[in-house]
Structure formats: C-alpha cells, structure tokens
Amino acid sequence: MEPLSHAFKERSVWALQDETLQVALNRAKDGFAVKRAKAVDALPEFESLRDRAVAIKDHTLENLDHYLERYAEAVERSGGKVHWASSAEDARRIVVEICRASGARMITKGKSMVGEEVGVNGALEEAGFEVVETDLGEYIIQLAQEPPSHIIVPAVHKTRGQISDLFHQNHQKYGLTRKLSEVPEMVNEARQVLRDKYLAADVGITGANFLIAESGTSVIVTNEGNGDLTCSLPKVHIVTAGIEKVVPTADDASTLLRLLGRSATGQDMTTYTTFTTGPKRSGDTDGPEEYHVVLIDNGRTSMLGDQFREMLRCIRCGACMNHCPVYGAIGGHAYGWVYPGPMGSVLTPLAVGLKEAGNLPNACTLNGHCAEVCPVRIPLPDLLRTLRHREYQLRLGLKPMRWGLAAWLWFTTHPRIYRMGTRVQARMLALLAGRKGRFRRMPLAGSWFRGGRDLPAPQGETFMAVWQRRQRGKGG
Amino acid sequence: MSGGREQVLAAIRRSLGRGALSADARAALDARRGATDSEPLLPTLPKGTSAQVFRAGLEKVSGTMSELTALDEVPGAVAGYLAGHGLALEAAVAPSLESLDWASAGITPSVGPTRGGDFAGVSHAWRGVAESGSLVLLSGPDNPTSLNFLPDHHLVVLRAQDLVPHLEQAWAALREQGEEGWPRTVNVITGPSRTADIELTIQLGAHGPRSLHVLLVD
Numbered sequence: 001m002e003p004l005s006h007a008f009k010e011r012s013v014w015a016l017q018d019e020t021l022q023v024a025l026n027r028a029k030d031g032f033a034v035k036r037a038k039a040v041d042a043l044p045e046f047e048s049l050r051d052r053a054v055a056i057k058d059h060t061l062e063n064l065d066h067y068l069e070r071y072a073e074a075v076e077r078s079g080g081k082v083h084w085a086s087s088a089e090d091a092r093r094i095v096v097e098i099c100r101a102s103g104a105r106m107i108t109k110g111k112s113m114v115g116e117e118v119g120v121n122g123a124l125e126e127a128g129f130e131v132v133e134t135d136l137g138e139y140i141i142q143l144a145q146e147p148p149s150h151i152i153v154p155a156v157h158k159t160r161g162q163i164s165d166l167f168h169q170n171h172q173k174y175g176l177t178r179k180l181s182e183v184p185e186m187v188n189e190a191r192q193v194l195r196d197k198y199l200a201a202d203v204g205i206t207g208a209n210f211l212i213a214e215s216g217t218s219v220i221v222t223n224e225g226n227g228d229l230t231c232s233l234p235k236v237h238i239v240t241a242g243i244e245k246v247v248p249t250a251d252d253a254s255t256l257l258r259l260l261g262r263s264a265t266g267q268d269m270t271t272y273t274t275f276t277t278g279p280k281r282s283g284d285t286d287g288p289e290e291y292h293v294v295l296i297d298n299g300r301t302s303m304l305g306d307q308f309r310e311m312l313r314c315i316r317c318g319a320c321m322n323h324c325p326v327y328g329a330i331g332g333h334a335y336g337w338v339y340p341g342p343m344g345s346v347l348t349p350l351a352v353g354l355k356e357a358g359n360l361p362n363a364c365t366l367n368g369h370c371a372e373v374c375p376v377r378i379p380l381p382d383l384l385r386t387l388r389h390r391e392y393q394l395r396l397g398l399k400p401m402r403w404g405l406a407a408w409l410w411f412t413t414h415p416r417i418y419r420m421g422t423r424v425q426a427r428m429l430a431l432l433a434g435r436k437g438r439f440r441r442m443p444l445a446g447s448w449f450r451g452g453r454d455l456p457a458p459q460g461e462t463f464m465a466v467w468q469r470r471q472r473g474k475g476g
Numbered sequence: 477m478s479g480g481r482e483q484v485l486a487a488i489r490r491s492l493g494r495g496a497l498s499a500d501a502r503a504a505l506d507a508r509r510g511a512t513d514s515e516p517l518l519p520t521l522p523k524g525t526s527a528q529v530f531r532a533g534l535e536k537v538s539g540t541m542s543e544l545t546a547l548d549e550v551p552g553a554v555a556g557y558l559a560g561h562g563l564a565l566e567a568a569v570a571p572s573l574e575s576l577d578w579a580s581a582g583i584t585p586s587v588g589p590t591r592g593g594d595f596a597g598v599s600h601a602w603r604g605v606a607e608s609g610s611l612v613l614l615s616g617p618d619n620p621t622s623l624n625f626l627p628d629h630h631l632v633v634l635r636a637q638d639l640v641p642h643l644e645q646a647w648a649a650l651r652e653q654g655e656e657g658w659p660r661t662v663n664v665i666t667g668p669s670r671t672a673d674i675e676l677t678i679q680l681g682a683h684g685p686r687s688l689h690v691l692l693v694d
Contacts (some may be wrong), residue, residue, distance in 0.1 A: 023673075031676050045519045056511040065488045066497055066505050072481075084480035084489070136682055137673035156522060160675050187679045194683060200593060215658045225669040225684025228625050232661065243484065246608060246645065247508040255517060257643075269608040271537070271670055273682070275662035283617040285589045287660045297484050305491025342626040 001119055001147060004336035005348055005357035010336040012363070024157050027297045028150075031320035035266025036373065043262065053259055053376050055254045057313040061304060067213040067246045068295065070249065074216025078278030080291035091296045095120050095205070095238060096127045098292050102236045103130060104202035107453070108194075110220060110227035111135035112207025113151055114242045114296055116338045117351070132197045134226040136190055146197035149332030151339065152264050152318040157331050160186065186253065194226070206232035208241035209260065209315070210253040213291075217293055219253055221270040228274050237276070237288040243295050244312040250275070253416050256315055259375035263317040277425060299351055307386055309357075311346050315377040320370035320380060326363050335360060342370035342380045346387065354391050361387035390467045419464055426458040433457030502644045519607060526606040526639040528693060534690060538666025538680060541690040545625035550633055551581035553691050554598055557631060558583070560686075568594035568627060572618035589620035590627060597623035597685075601634040603646040604690075608666055611690065612646050615661040625661055632665075636694045645692020 003242055004011065007049040040046045060067055072082040083098075085091035091114075099107060107129050109115065120140075124131045133142040137154035142148065143166045148154030154165070160183060168179045184402055206227050210219040220227040220241045230238045238474055247253050250309050261267040280287030302310055321341025332340030337348045337357070345360035361384040370380045391397050392405065411418040432438055439455045489495055497505070510516070521529050531541050542553055550573065558565055569578070569585040578585045590597060599619050603612040611632050615621045624630060640646055643664070650657045669684030680686050 028676060043519060045517065048517060049519075050515050052512060059511040062504055063497070064491070064492070065485050066502055068488075070506070082481075082497045084484045086480060086483045090480060104662070124653065135673070140673065153674055153676065156676070158674075163674055183674045183677045184652075184679055186674055186683060191681070191683055195592060198683075217658060217662075218612050223669070224671045224673075225625050226682070226684035228621070229683055232625070241486075248505075248508070250650075251510045251516045251644050252512075252646070254643045258519070265672070268533070268536075269610055269664070269666040271665065271667050273610075273664040273666070275658075275664070276660065277658040277661060280660050281616070284615065284660060285617060285621075288621045295484065296488060301484065301487035303490050304488060305493075343580065377633060386530060472538045 001338060003352040004355050005352060005360060008334060008336055008359035008363065011336060012330045015330040015334045017087055017194060017431055020159055021157055021331055024159050025328060028156050029328050036263060036319060039262040039266040039268060050375055052255050054313065056247060057376055060247055060310055061309060064243065067248055068243060068260050070212040070217055071211050071246050075293055078216050080278040080293060083292060085294055085296045088298050091118040091240065092120060092123035094294050096123055098238055099124065099129055099203050102203060103292065106130045106201050107203045107205060108197055108201040108230045108234065109133050110206035110222065110230040111138050112240050113338065114207055115205065116148060118296060118298060134194055134230050136224060139190060139194065140166060146340065149340065150318060150321065151316055186266065187409060188377050189341060198229040198233050201234040203238060204234040205238045205240060206231050206241050210246050210256060211241055211246040212250050212253055213246055215251045215277055217275045220274050223271045225272050226270055231276055232287055233286055233321055239293045241293065241295060243297055243300055248438050258316055263319040263375040275364065303350060304358045308350060308383060310378050311383060314343055315376060317375060319373040319375065323337040323369045323373050324366065325365060338396045346380060346383045349387055358391045359394050377406055420426040423465060426462050427460055429458045430460035522639055524531055526641065527636055528605040530609050532641055537570060539609060539667045539688045539690060541692055543692045543694065545694050546692050550609045550691055551576050551578045551583055554631055555581040556585055556598060557689055561629065562594050567596040567598050568623055570599040570619045570623055572600050573598060573633060575679045587620040592626040594627045595630040596631060597627035598631045599623045601632050602638065604634045604639045605643050605646065606614060606639055607642050610642060610664050610666040613663045613665065614659045616659050620660050620662060624665065625684045627685045631691060632676060633691045636692055
C-alpha cells in the first residue's frame with residue numbers, strides 16, 4: 001500500500017482528537033498487557049524460552065539460504081510448488097498468475113501481514129477477482145476500506161456501533177437487513193455471510209507464522225478457524241510468507257509457539273495451530289488440489305546484511321505495540337503504513353525510506369517497555385535510535401531540529417559553559433513562572449504548546465548544583 | 477521462476493558475506509537436532525495424571541470432556557451429548573469410526589467429509605497434548621479435516637494411551653513414520669473457535685465449531 005507516514009504528525013493530531021478512536025484505544029490499552037502478564041507469570045520457563053527463541057532465530061538467519069533450500073525441497077517432495085519473489089511486485093505478479101492459471105473467480109484470504117505489505121488484495125482486485133478477507137477483524141476493515149491498525153486485532157480501532165453500521169450497509173445484499181447491536185449477533189452474521197464465501201471460493205490465500213524446513217510445512221495460527229477453512233476448502237491454496245519465517249524443525253516452531261500466544265493475547269496456545277504440508281494426498285476426501293508457497297524477500301535480505309538483522313527475529317506478536325504509550329495514544333493508523341507501533345517504526349523506514357517515514361523513529365520516548373516484552377528480545381529502542389542517527393547523518397530531519405541537535409551537541413561537549421547556561425536558565429524560568437510554578441503559555445514555542453497542557457517550571461536550581469551542594473554537605 | 481530463487485539466495489549470501497555453504501557444512505547443519513542442536517526446552521507440567529493435566533488445559537479454553545472406559549461407549553456418549561444439546565441424533569462421522577455401532581445408539585451417521593450441512597462432527601485425535609489441553613488430528617481418507625471446522629459441535633475421540641506431555645513428543649512420533657509421516661494437515665486444536673475482534677469481547681464460534689467435546693477412552 002502507498003505509505004502515508006510522511007503525514008504522521010497530522011495523523012497523530014487527528015487520532016488524538018477522534019473521540020470514538022480514543023474510546024476504542026482505551027478499551028484495548030490494559031486488556032492486552034494484563035493478559036500477557038498473567039500468562040507469562042504462569043510459565044516459569046518463559047525467560048529461558050525467550051533465550052532459546054533468540055538462539056533459534058539467530059542460527060536460522062545465519063544459515064538462511066540452507067534452511068530455505070531444504071524447506072523448498074521438502075515442499076516440492078510433498079507435491080507443492082515454491083515461488084521466490086525478490087520484490088513486492090514479483091509477489092503480486094506470482095499470486096495473480098497462479099489465480100489466473102487456476103481459472104479462479106472468488107478468492108478467500110486468511111490474515112497475512114506480508115500480504116498487506118506487498119499489496120496482494122489490490123493486485124487481485126485490479127485483475128478482476130473478488131477477494132474476501134475472512135479473519136473477522138480483517139473482514140471489518142475490508143468493508144470499511146481501511147488498512148489494519150494492529151497486527152493481531154486489525155479492527156481494534158472500531159467500536160461495535162461502527163461495526164454494526166458497516167454490517168448494516170454491506171449485508172443488505174444478502175437479505176440481512178436487521179440492524180444489530182450485540183457482539184454475539186454480529187459475530188453470527190459475519191459467520192453466516194463468510195460461510196458461503198468459504199464454500200464458493202476457488203483459491204484460498206493464507207500467510208504463515210512459521211515455515212518448517214525439515215518437513216516443508218507451513219504453520220498458521222488462528223483463533224477463529226478462518227485460516228483452516230481458507231486453506232482446506234478451495235481447490236488451490238497459496239501461502240505468502242516472508243523468507244525470515246523459516247525454522248529448521250517442528251520442535252523449533254513449538255518453542256516459538258509457546259511464546260507467540262502468550263505474548264500476543266495471553267493464550268497458552270492459540271485455538272487453531274495448523275501445520276500444512278502440500279496438496280491433498282491420493283485418497284484424501286478434502287483439501288486443495290494445488291499448494292503454492294510464495295517466499296517473499298522485499299527488503300529482508302538487506303536487513304540481514306546491516307544493523308537491523310535482529311528485526312528479522314520478529315514473530316509478529318504485537319506485544320511491543322500493546323505496551324507502547326505512543327501507540328496506546330494514537331492507534332495504528334497514524335503510522336501510515338502496514339506495521340504500526342515500535343516494530344512498525346523500525347520496519348516502515350526500512351521499507352519505504354527515512355524520507356517518507358523519518359517521523360516514526362522519533363515518535364518514541366525510549367522508555368524501553370517494548371524491548372522488555374519482546375519475546376525474541378529485539379532491542380527495539382536501540383534500533384530506533386540507530387534510525388534517528390541515520391536520519392541525522394542523511395540530513396533528513398527538519399532544519400530547526402537539526403540545528404537544535406547541533407547546538408545541544410556543542411553545549412554538552414563544553415560542560416563548563418553548559419552548566420553556567422543551565423544555571424542562569426533555571427533561575428530565569430523560576431522567576432518567570434512566579435508563584436504558580438508552572439507555565440500555561442510559552443512564547444516562541446509554536447503550536448505544539450497548546451491544548452490544555454502546562455509545563456512545570458524549574459525551581460531555581462539545577463540538578464548539578466543541588467548534587468554538588470549535597471556532596472559537600474556529606475564530606476564536611 | 478528459478479531466476480527468482482537464485483536472486484533471493486544470492487542476496488542472502490551477499491548479506492551474510494559468504495558464498496554458498498560447502499556440502500560438509502550443509503551436512504553438519506542437517507545433522508543438528510534443531511536450530512540449537514540440543515534437547516527441546518520443555519516446560520514442567522503441573523502435578524497430576526496426564527488425563528487430569530489435559531482436562532485442566534482443555535477446560536481453561538472452554539472445552540469439555542467425558543471419560544469412557546471402552547471405544548464401544550462412544551456412540552452412546554455422542555447420543556447423550558446430542559440429546560443434551562437438544563440436537564437431532566445425527567452426525568458426520570470420520571470413516572475411522574464408521575465400524576462403531578452407531579445404530580444401536582439411535583444415531584444416523586453420515587460417514588465422510590462434510591460441506592457444512594451437519595450440526596455435529598465426530599473425528600478422532602492422533603495425539604492429545606497434556607501441556608495445553610490440545611488435540612492433534614491428522615488429515616487423511618479416514619479423518620477428513622472438514623469435520624474439524626464446519627460443524628457447530630466438534631466431538632473428538634482420544635485414547636488415553638495417546639496422551640503425550642508436550643507437542644514435541646507428537647513430532648517425534650510423526651518422524652518415526654518416515655517420509656509418509658506428514659499428512660497434508662496436522663491440526664492442533666485447543667478449544668472451540670473464538671474471536672475477540674469486536675471490542676475485544678471474546679465470543680465462541682467465530683467461523684469454526686461453537687463447542688468442542690473430547691471423549692477420552694481409557
């Protein structure tokens with residue numbers, strides 16, 4: 001999809017002012033964090049599993065060519081076909097060609113973030129196919145013609161009222177005309193509409209949480225069962241997967257699965273974990289006749305070769321965004337591309353360029369919560385800092401910010417002048433603030449200092465001055 | 477198409493700063509026991525028999541279970557379940573269970589895959605995983621996967637001797653079956669279908685079964 005990350009600031013302001021969105025975000029905020037914490041506390045081995053997961057991912061990445069080749073050989077042995085896509089464009093072309101060759105008209109899709117990344121839906125619709133998302137959240141945002149705002153719960157930004165309206169507008173054509181208000185009846189209506197789509201689909205497209213090299217198996221994890229209906233009912237099954245998804249064995253995948261469910265939704269095990277190997281066997285009475293895997297690079301090999309290799313450990317659990325104060329305040333759409341939150345702030349600039357997405361790594365308080373909860377220990381704050389550094393080196397940021405950073409650098413490397421300056425500043429600001437001790441207005445600060453915020457004023461002394469005074473007191 | 481393959485592999489090797497691995501290096505990788513070349517790290521299970529641990533895991537995710545003492549009791553237990561849910565005594569049954577005496581339990585079975593017209597599906601699990609209360613079902617002519625997903629009620633026969641502590645033991649058993657070991661689909665099922673996509677409210681029966689009932693046969 002076309003990135004809108006350049007407009008991050010404007011989109012954040014809209015998000016903060018969107019009352020409905022704020023209601024939805026507040027609902028989500030603590031739910032995920034509490035569920036995860038409970039699940040993690042109940043598993044004493046969680047920390048050692050994290051170490052193991054890091055080792056699994058690092059070893060696989062170090063030998064990625066070998067494991068991908070082994071994986072591909074095993075897929076072909078089981079009767080499937082593997083396609084390799086260097087770019088998003090290659091991936092779109094390959095998927096469209098497979099669908100055309102099979103004479104398909106209707107295509108069902110399980111949730112696939114890499115599918116969103118390369119824009120599979122748009123390409124298929126342009127080629128004249130009917131594409132139906134089957135994950136309930138993805139289905140809702142497809143009706144709303146919006147991108148996902150969360151990688152696990154794509155429609156987390158929608159309230160039941162908005163969803164009820166969407167169903168009411170879009171389900172009339174199926175003779176479902178009653179306006180719904182309760183969650184169970186909405187889930188039921190979507191179930192009814194989508195059931196017919198599953199049965200009528202010619203091709204089913206899913207993503208993959210893992211690819212297992214030893215057996216040529218793709219693994220998908222869903223709670224709804226939509227992935228299974230998508231990959232077992234149509235006569236063609238296409239798996240779209242990033243090349244970093246491969247792991248050597250089913251045991252390795254099992255270690256990662258113990259972390260994935262707990263980190264994502266606080267579940268010990270997601271409801272349906274499905275291991276698919278090739279098309280239907282002779283004698284099978286159901287299953288697809290054709291099984292294709294599209295292995296997608298799209299920038300991953302360049303990440304493998306630079307400081308961002310650790311990002312390829314990501315298993316797309318969403319824990320980083322569930323614990324991010326910035327994501328919690330503005331939601332996923334403000335980020336302007338497929339992946340939001342901390343992991344998205346690393347991936348988006350790498351995918352669409354720092355010129356487009358330079359604001360994202362800067363929209364971070366470096367509080368480190370994301371790295372604390374990341375099941376594969378990706379040092380997200382460090383990677384974001386590296387991106388900021390790169391942005392500065394490429395002379396991309398706003399000029400006043402670059403000048404400010406340069407001035408700051410000069411002062412901090414001249415400590416004597418720095419201390420004198422801050423001492424004067426602290427005293428001046430304390431005087432200016434008067435007895436209230438806080439500023440309600442800030443001349444020259446521009447538009448950001450508005451909207452009910454105030455700033456506590458310094459109390460007249462700098463930290464260093466207080467520190468030195470106390471040290472002297474101690475020594476004397 | 478093969479152009480794409482070479483292009484991606486070459487890009488990987490460029491980024492790793494090396495050429496293709498030698499045959500020896502590849503053989504060494506193949507000989508490893510998984511990525512870390514060590515025994516899997518298996519969580520300690522709570523105290524109790526495997527059936528008790530399994531039941532606890534299953535009930536945690538809203539699954540239900542009844543324990544039977546012989547396979548012959550399955551049709552009666554299925555009939556009891558259907559009657560208890562106010563359903564007609566009809567079910568889509570996996571061919572592997574066809575030989576049971578359904579008629580004397582009053583059940584009319586339709587044997588084989590389903591296209592969605594059946595309220596209840598009965599299939600058999602190849603293994604049960606105590607750690608998480610999960611069922612491991614293999615696809616095949618005798619156990620069609622559509623039974624696992626299309627009916628509203630999924631009933632699964634599991635023999636107590638097929639309970640394993642962790643998933644890893646199931647994989648070990650599958651590897652022992654050799655090349656033929658991996659069927660088209662291995663479904664690891666942990667509770668009935670659910671969604672939290674509307675306002676994070678958990679709702680059972682999103683697209684798959686609304687309820688999951690295990691018949692554990694000792």
